[in-house]
Amino acid sequence: MSEQATNSPPQGRRWVLVLPLIVFVGLAGLFLLRLYGGDPSxxxxxxxxxxxxxxxxxxxxxxxxxxxxxxxxxxxxxxxxxxxxxxxxxxxxxxxxxxxxxxxxxxxxxxxxxxxxxxxxxxxxxxxxxxxxxxxxxxxxxxxxxxxxxxxxxxxxxxxxxxxxxxxxxxxxxxxxxxxxxxxxxxxxxxxxxxxx
Incomplete structure (x- = not known):
């Protein structure tokens, strides 16, 4: 077995590693929308x-x-x-x-x-x-x-x-x-x- 194959996570585990980043980007987008998306008056x-x-x-x-x-x-x-x-x-x-x-x-x-x-x-x-x-x-x-x-x-x-x-x-x-x-x-x-x- 090659060294690269043993060090890379299985396909299903990659999704778990990316999930926090997706949640963070979504929350940041929601925050910016609420901050700048309304009429300040x-x-x-x-x-x-x-x-x-x-x-x-x-x-x-x-x-x-x-x-x-x-x-x-x-x-x-x-x-x-x-x-x-x-x-x-x-x-x-x-x-x-x-x-x-x-x-x-x-x-x-x-x-x-x-x-x-x-x-x-x-x-x-x-x-x-x-x-x-x-x-x-x-x-x-x-x-x-x-x-x-x-x-x-x-x-x-x-x-x-x-x-x-x-x-x-x-x-x-x-x-x-x-x-x-x-x-x-x-x-x-x-x-x-x-x-x-």
């Missing part, structure tokens, strides 16, 4: 249906609108009115893209738009709002990012719709775009407005 939030975080945030110092200092975030402001909360920063590239859409959205006075300025320099934040216009009735400064953690923010920008009862009814991960502003964000705002009437 559809990440579910554990906060949907729960009260908006009750974290007060200081005002953006020196930010003036209609001759008065724009107030910071007061959680009591969520009760009785539909609110759109946008977490943004001047250093965030997609925030620059969505800013004109929020300026346009701010013309609708049936709801309030609230900004949470995330880990930003005050001068840069004021310059950002000066460049695009300030759609926010309130701007809270989240200098250390703690409030954004309470809101369940994955990264800026993120936008929330809060109903009249002060509960979060919708979360959009990622920027508001010309494609989703009407079909997604405005549709969710209209639902919240209808629910409270």
């Amino acid at each position: 559809r990440i579910p939030s554990a906060l949907i249906g729960r009260p908006a975080p009750q974290t007060a945030l200081p005002a953006l110092e020196g930010l003036v609108k209609d001759g008065a200092q724009v107030p910071g975030l007061d959680p009591a402001m969520f009760t009785g009115k539909v609110s759109v909360v946008n977490v943004w920063a001047s250093w965030c590239v997609p925030c620059h893209d969505e800013a004109p859409l929020f300026t346009e959205l701010g013309k609708d006075k049936r709801f309030q738009i609230i900004g949470i300025n995330y880990k930003d320099a005050p001068d840069n934040a004021r310059r950002f709002l000066g460049r695009y216009g300030n759609p926010f009735g309130l701007v809270g400064v989240d200098g250390n990012g703690r409030a954004s953690i309470e809101w369940g923010v994955y990264g800026v920008p993120e936008t929330f719709v809060v109903g009249r009862e002060g509960k979060i009814v919708y979360k959009l991960v990622g920027p508001v775009t010309p494609d989703n502003v009407n079909s997604v964000l405005k549709a969710e705002i209209e639902k919240a407005l209808a629910a409270g009437s």
Whole structure:
């Protein structure tokens, strides 16, 4: 008998040796599909249906609108009115893209738009709002990012719709775009407005 014939495994045993590799490749493919195969803006939030975080945030110092200092975030402001909360920063590239859409959205006075300025320099934040216009009735400064953690923010920008009862009814991960502003964000705002009437 030749040496090669005695060292090679029988045909049936080769399959057993390859099986772990096949399982590994299948699991890796499934993992990658789940990781990259979905729409990141559809990440579910554990906060949907729960009260908006009750974290007060200081005002953006020196930010003036209609001759008065724009107030910071007061959680009591969520009760009785539909609110759109946008977490943004001047250093965030997609925030620059969505800013004109929020300026346009701010013309609708049936709801309030609230900004949470995330880990930003005050001068840069004021310059950002000066460049695009300030759609926010309130701007809270989240200098250390703690409030954004309470809101369940994955990264800026993120936008929330809060109903009249002060509960979060919708979360959009990622920027508001010309494609989703009407079909997604405005549709969710209209639902919240209808629910409270």
